[in-house]
Amino acid sequence: MTDLGELNRGTPPGAADPVKALLHRHRDLCERAVDPLEIAAGLEAHGITDRIAARFRHRDVFSLAEELYARVPRAGETPQPAPTEPPPGTGTDRTALILLPVLPGALCAATVIALRQTHGQTGLYAAVAGVLAVTLALRAALRRGPLSSLGPTRSRTATASRTCWLIGYALLGNGLLGTAITGGPDGLPNGTAEGDWPLTVAPVLALALSCAPAAWTVRLFTVHARRRLRSSRGLEDLAASVRPVLLGTFALYLTALATLLTASSALLDEPSAHAETLTLGALLFLARLLTVHGFTHAPKVILTLTVAAQATALATVFAARLPGCAPVDAPVETLTAWDPAALPALTCGAAALTLLIHASRTLTRASAHIPPEQPR
Amino acid sequence: MLTEGGYPYVDGEGWLWCDRLVRGLGHHEFDVYAFSSSEAQEQAGWVPLPPQVGRVRTAPLWGAWGDGVVYGRRARRRFSEHYGELAAVLCAATDPLAPDSRPARPGTPRVSAEADRFATALHGLAELARDEGGLQSALRSETAVRALERACRAPGALRTTREARVPDLLAVAAHLERALRPLSLDWYEEDGLGAVDVCHAAAGGVTALPGLLAHHFSGVPLLVTEYGVRLRTYYLTRPDSPPAVRALLAAFHGRLAAEIYRRAAFITPGNTHARRWQERCGADRAKLRTVYPGMDAAPFAEVGEAPESADPHTLVWVGHVQPAKDLVSLLHAFAEIRKEEPKTRLRIIGGPCGPEGAAYLGHCRALAAQLFPDEAESPHSVGDNPVSFEELGGPELPTPADAYGRGAVTVSSSVVEGFPVGLVEAMFCGRATVSTDVGAVVEAIGGTGLVVPPRNPRALAEACVSLLRDPERRARLGAAARARALELFTADQSIAAFHGIYLEIVARTPVHRLLLDATGDPLPFATPAEAHVPGHWTDRTSRVLPGWAMDAPVPATETAR
Numbered sequence: 001m002t003d004l005g006e007l008n009r010g011t012p013p014g015a016a017d018p019v020k021a022l023l024h025r026h027r028d029l030c031e032r033a034v035d036p037l038e039i040a041a042g043l044e045a046h047g048i049t050d051r052i053a054a055r056f057r058h059r060d061v062f063s064l065a066e067e068l069y070a071r072v073p074r075a076g077e078t079p080q081p082a083p084t085e086p087p088p089g090t091g092t093d094r095t096a097l098i099l100l101p102v103l104p105g106a107l108c109a110a111t112v113i114a115l116r117q118t119h120g121q122t123g124l125y126a127a128v129a130g131v132l133a134v135t136l137a138l139r140a141a142l143r144r145g146p147l148s149s150l151g152p153t154r155s156r157t158a159t160a161s162r163t164c165w166l167i168g169y170a171l172l173g174n175g176l177l178g179t180a181i182t183g184g185p186d187g188l189p190n191g192t193a194e195g196d197w198p199l200t201v202a203p204v205l206a207l208a209l210s211c212a213p214a215a216w217t218v219r220l221f222t223v224h225a226r227r228r229l230r231s232s233r234g235l236e237d238l239a240a241s242v243r244p245v246l247l248g249t250f251a252l253y254l255t256a257l258a259t260l261l262t263a264s265s266a267l268l269d270e271p272s273a274h275a276e277t278l279t280l281g282a283l284l285f286l287a288r289l290l291t292v293h294g295f296t297h298a299p300k301v302i303l304t305l306t307v308a309a310q311a312t313a314l315a316t317v318f319a320a321r322l323p324g325c326a327p328v329d330a331p332v333e334t335l336t337a338w339d340p341a342a343l344p345a346l347t348c349g350a351a352a353l354t355l356l357i358h359a360s361r362t363l364t365r366a367s368a369h370i371p372p373e374q375p376r
Numbered sequence: 377m378l379t380e381g382g383y384p385y386v387d388g389e390g391w392l393w394c395d396r397l398v399r400g401l402g403h404h405e406f407d408v409y410a411f412s413s414s415e416a417q418e419q420a421g422w423v424p425l426p427p428q429v430g431r432v433r434t435a436p437l438w439g440a441w442g443d444g445v446v447y448g449r450r451a452r453r454r455f456s457e458h459y460g461e462l463a464a465v466l467c468a469a470t471d472p473l474a475p476d477s478r479p480a481r482p483g484t485p486r487v488s489a490e491a492d493r494f495a496t497a498l499h500g501l502a503e504l505a506r507d508e509g510g511l512q513s514a515l516r517s518e519t520a521v522r523a524l525e526r527a528c529r530a531p532g533a534l535r536t537t538r539e540a541r542v543p544d545l546l547a548v549a550a551h552l553e554r555a556l557r558p559l560s561l562d563w564y565e566e567d568g569l570g571a572v573d574v575c576h577a578a579a580g581g582v583t584a585l586p587g588l589l590a591h592h593f594s595g596v597p598l599l600v601t602e603y604g605v606r607l608r609t610y611y612l613t614r615p616d617s618p619p620a621v622r623a624l625l626a627a628f629h630g631r632l633a634a635e636i637y638r639r640a641a642f643i644t645p646g647n648t649h650a651r652r653w654q655e656r657c658g659a660d661r662a663k664l665r666t667v668y669p670g671m672d673a674a675p676f677a678e679v680g681e682a683p684e685s686a687d688p689h690t691l692v693w694v695g696h697v698q699p700a701k702d703l704v705s706l707l708h709a710f711a712e713i714r715k716e717e718p719k720t721r722l723r724i725i726g727g728p729c730g731p732e733g734a735a736y737l738g739h740c741r742a743l744a745a746q747l748f749p750d751e752a753e754s755p756h757s758v759g760d761n762p763v764s765f766e767e768l769g770g771p772e773l774p775t776p777a778d779a780y781g782r783g784a785v786t787v788s789s790s791v792v793e794g795f796p797v798g799l800v801e802a803m804f805c806g807r808a809t810v811s812t813d814v815g816a817v818v819e820a821i822g823g824t825g826l827v828v829p830p831r832n833p834r835a836l837a838e839a840c841v842s843l844l845r846d847p848e849r850r851a852r853l854g855a856a857a858r859a860r861a862l863e864l865f866t867a868d869q870s871i872a873a874f875h876g877i878y879l880e881i882v883a884r885t886p887v888h889r890l891l892l893d894a895t896g897d898p899l900p901f902a903t904p905a906e907a908h909v910p911g912h913w914t915d916r917t918s919r920v921l922p923g924w925a926m927d928a929p930v931p932a933t934e935t936a937r
Binding site for chain 1: 516517518520521522525529536541542543545546549607608611612619622623626630652656791792812813814815818829830831
C-alpha cells in the first residue's frame with residue numbers, strides 16, 4: 001500500500017495548528033452543525049477518514065469533529081432567513097386557479113339564457129344539459145386548484161349530496177314551501193319565476209358565479225396564512241395573526257357574493273333574496289374552507305343538520321294535512337308569514353355562524369396549515 | 377425479517393442480499409414485514425419469493441394516513457403526557473450519544489435517565505396506539521404541536537431549539553409522525569411479530585422500530601443489520617433544514633438508534649465504518665459482529681481464473697456515474713498517466729444514476745473530449761478517443777465480469793463510498809486495483825491493491841503508472857485480491873455467519889411462551905423449571921458458576937507486596 005503521509009501534501013505536517021486550517025476549510029459545515037456527529041458525517045463525506053484524522057492528532061473522525069464543534073464560534077448565530085416562497089405556480093396551476101372556478105358560473109349563466117330563449121321540450125333538454133355541465137364544471141373546480149381537498153373520498157361524496165340538497169332548496173324550496181302552505185303544489189314547476197311553483201334562479205346563478213371569488217379568496221387565505229406561519233414565533237402569536245385574515249377573507253367573499261347576487265337579480269328581473277343566499281353562500285364557503293384544510297368532520301355534521309332542519313320543515317307542512325295534525329306546521333307557517341325566506345335564512349345562518357366559530361378556532365391553529373406532503 | 381424500501385419489491389435497494397439470505401437458509405421459515413418507500417415502488421411489484429417465506433406483510437411509509445379516530449379526553453391526556461415526555465427528551469440539552477466517561481463493564485448496561493425516558497415515552501405511545509388506535513391523527517394534531525412548543529421553550533432545552541419557529545415545529549411534528557408510523561401497525565399481535573423466534577431488521581432506524589416494539593411487547597430478540605448507518609444517512613440528507621429542525625430530528629434519530637442498539641441481541645454492521653458509527657452511537661461491543669455483504673462469486677470465476685485475458689494497457693472504471701464518484705479527478709489523473717504511458721486507454725463503464733448523474737456524465741464526456749483528442753493508428757484509419765464511455769448490458773459487455781476482464785487495472789476514484797461493491801467484484805476477477813481511501817475501501821482491499829487519498833489525481837496517476845509498468849506485481853496483487861475476496865466476501869460466508877447468529881440468539885434468549893392445551897387454557901408445568909437453566913442441567917461438569925467463583929485465586933504474594 002502506498003504511504004498516505006507522503007502522497008498527501010495538503011497540510012504541512014509541522015504546522016502549528018493543523019486543525020485551524022481544516023476548520024477554515026469546513027467553516028460552513030461546522031457553523032451549521034447542530035452536534036458533533038453532523039460534522040463527523042460531513043467530514044466523512046468530504047473524504048476525511050480516520051487515517052487523515054490521525055494526522056490532526058486525533059484517534060478518529062469523531063473526536064476530530066468534537067474538537068471542531070467545540071472550537072467553532074457560534075455566539076453570533078444569526079437566525080436563518082425564512083425560506084423563500086414557492087413560485088406562484090406553473091401553467092397548469094394557473095389554469096386551475098383562474099379558469100376552472102369561472103367555468104361553473106359561465107355555464108350556469110349560459111344555461112339560464114338558454115332557458116329563457118327556449119320553451120317546452122327543448123327547454124327541458126337545455127335544463128338537463130345545463131345542470132349536467134354545471135355539475136361537471138363544479139366537480140372539476142373542486143378537484144383541482146385552491147378548492148381541492150386532500151381528504152378521503154367518502155366524506156367528499158357525503159358532503160356533495162348535502163350541498164346538492166341545499167342548492168336545490170335555494171332553487172325550488174321557497175316556491176314549494178309557499179305553494180304547499182296554500183294547498184299546492186298542483187303540478188311540477190314550469191321553469192319560470194311565475195306560476196304555481198316558482199323557481200328562484202338568481203341565487204343559484206349568483207352562487208355558481210361566486211365559485212371564482214371563493215377559489216381566489218381561499219387561495220388568498222392559504223397564502224396569507226402560510227406567510228403568517230413563517231413569520232410567527234409562537235402558536236399563540238399565530239392564532240392572533242391568522243384570525244383577522246380569516247375574518248377578512250370571509251367578509252371579502254360575502255361582499256363578492258352580494259355584488260354578484262344584486263347583479264344577477266337585476267339581470268333576471270327577480271326579487272333579490274339577499275338574506276337566504278348570503279347565509280347559504282357563507283355556509284358553503286366555510287364548509288369548503290374547512291374541508292380544504294382537512295377538517296371534514298364538522299362541515300359534514302353541520303350540513304347534515306341544516307338539511308335535516310329544512311327537510312323537517314317541509315315535511316311538517318305536508319304532515320299538517322293529515323287529519324288531526326293541523327297544529328304541526330304552526331311554527332313554519334308563522335315564520336313564512338313573517339318573511340317567506342325566513343326558514344332557509346335562519347337554518348343556513350345558524351349553521352354558518354356555528355361553522356364560523358369553529359373555523360376561527362381550528363383554522364388559526366398551526367396544524368391546519370401543514371403544507372401537503374410532496375408526492376414521492 | 378423487517379425491511380424498508382427493500383426486499384420484496386422489485387426495485388428495492390439491497391433486496392439482493394435479503395433474497396440471497398432467505399434462499400440460502402432454506403431450512404428456516406421467514407415472514408417478511410416490509411415498508412415501501414414510494415407509490416412507484418409499490419406498483420412495481422415483488423420479486424419472486426422462495427417457498428420458505430411464509431407470509432409477507434407490507435405497510436407504506438409514504439402518503440397520507442389517517443384512520444379518523446378522534447381521541448376522547450382520557451386518551452388525549454395520555455397521548456399528550458407521553459408525547460410531551462418524548463419532546464422534552466428531544467429538547468434536553470444533553471448529548472444523546474456522549475460516550476460515557478466510565479468504561480462500560482459487560483453485563484451492566486449503562487442507561488442514562490434520558491434514554492430511559494425516551495424508551496418509556498416510546499413504549500407509552502405504542503401501547504396507546506395498540507389500545508386506542510388513531511395515533512396518526514393525534515401525531516398531526518394541535519396537541520402534538522403544542523407539546524413540542526412547550527418542550528422547546530422549557531428551561532433546560534437546547535439553545536437551538538429555543539429559537540424554533542412555528543414552521544419548524546410543524547416540520548418536526550410531520551417528520552415524527554412519519555417516523556412513528558410503525559407504532560400504529562397491527563403487526564405485534566400473537567399471530568404476527570409476537571410469534572417469531574428472531575426478528576431480523578435489515579436496516580436500523582425506523583425500519584427496526586417494529587422489532588423494538590416486538591421486543592417490548594412479546595420479548596422477541598432483535599437482530600439489526602446495517603450496511604449504512606441510518607443516523608449518518610440522515611445527517612447527510614437533510615442539510616437545508618433550519619437548525620432547530622435538524623437539532624430535534626438529530627436528537628430523535630440518535631436516541632432511537634441508541635435505544636435500538638441497547639435492545640438488540642446482536643448488531644451486524646456490514647463493514648468497519650458502520651461498526652465505528654454504531655459503537656459511537658452507544659452499541660455494546662460485545663453485541664457487534666461484522667458480517668460483510670456476501671457476493672456470488674460464480675459469475676466472476678471464469679475471468680478470475682484467466683488473468684492473462686486482460687489488455688495490459690487498459691484501465692477500467694465501473695460503477696454508476698454520479699458526482700460522488702469524482703470522475704473528473706480520474707480524467708485528470710489519466711492525463712498524467714498518458715504523459716508517462718502514451719498507449720494507455722481508459723474505459724468508463726456504467727450508466728448515469730438519476731438526472732444529476734446524467735448531467736455529470738455529460739460534463740465528463742465534454743471534459744474527456746477536451747483533454748484527449750481523437751487519435752488514429754495510421755493516417756488512413758478512423759480515429760478514436762483514448763477515453764471511452766460504455767454501458768453495461770450491451771452486446772460488447774454483457775456482464776460486469778466482462779467489464780472487469782477487459783482491463784489490467786481497475787480504478788476507483790470515489791470521494792464518498794459505503795462498501796465498495798465494484799472493487800470487490802474486481803477482486804473476484806483477480807484484477808489489481810487502485811482506489812481512493814474512502815468509506816470501507818481499505819478494509820475491503822486489505823493489502824491487495826493500491827490506495828491513494830481522495831481528490832488527489834497526481835497520486836492516483838502515480839499509482840496507476842507503477843502498476844501498468846509492472847505486470848508481475850499486477851498479477852501478484854490480482855491473485856491476492858481474488859484469494860482475499862473468496863475468503864471474505866462470498867455469499868456463503870455471510871449466510872453462514874447469519875445462520876450462526878440466528879442459532880446463537882435462539883440459544884441465548886429463547887422466547888418463553890405459555891404452552892396451551894386443546895381448549896386454549898395455559899398448561900401448568902408444561903416446561904419444567906430446569907429448562908430455564910442455561911447449559912445442560914443434568915451434566916455436573918458444565919454447570920455455570922458465578923463469575924467470582926471462576927476467577928483464579930490471587931496469589932498471596934501479590935497481595936502482600
